[in-house]
Amino acid sequence: QVQLVESGGGLVQPGGSLRLSCAASGFAFSSKVMRWYRQAPGKEREWVASITSTGAISDYADSVKGRFTISRDNARNTVYLQMNSLTPEDTAVYYCNTRLGPNDYWGQGTQVTVSS
Numbered sequence: 001q002v003q004l005v006e007s008g009g010g011l012v013q014p015g016g017s018l019r020l021s022c023a024a025s026g027f028a029f030s031s032k033v034m035r036w037y038r039q040a041p042g043k044e045r046e047w048v049a050s051i052t053s054t055g056a057i058s059d060y061a062d063s064v065k066g067r068f069t070i071s072r073d074n075a076r077n078t079v080y081l082q083m084n085s086l087t088p089e090d091t092a093v094y095y096c097n098t099r100l101g102p103n104d105y106w107g108q109g110t111q112v113t114v115s116s
Helices: none
Strands: 003-007 010-012 018-025 034-039 046-051 058-060 068-073 078-083 092-100 103-106 110-114
Touching: 003 092, 018 034, 018 092, 018 110, 034 068, 034 078, 046 068, 046 078, 058 068
Parallel strands: 010 110
Antiparallel strands: 003 018, 018 078, 034 046, 034 092, 046 058, 068 078, 092 103, 092 110
């Protein structure tokens, strides 16, 4: 079955960095677009970044552009989110996502808290 397992979240001070990982299994990872989303307390889940199957093209929400970088390692079935210059507004649970046919698949999420 499809599994997405995020890791790498934690508490970081404003201006700091974190790298999130999402280990995927149960599907043809190297042929699928992968995405990161986040959900802050009391807010809707929002899209953060996407990367194509080969990693050649990535796209970002305006709120993270220039600070976050999505990447992938198809040999390891893993997608990453490097987050720099973090602010308290980045505090959220971060989820990785893929879409197979009509179905969306999500991991359990990893908490990122940006606070001094």
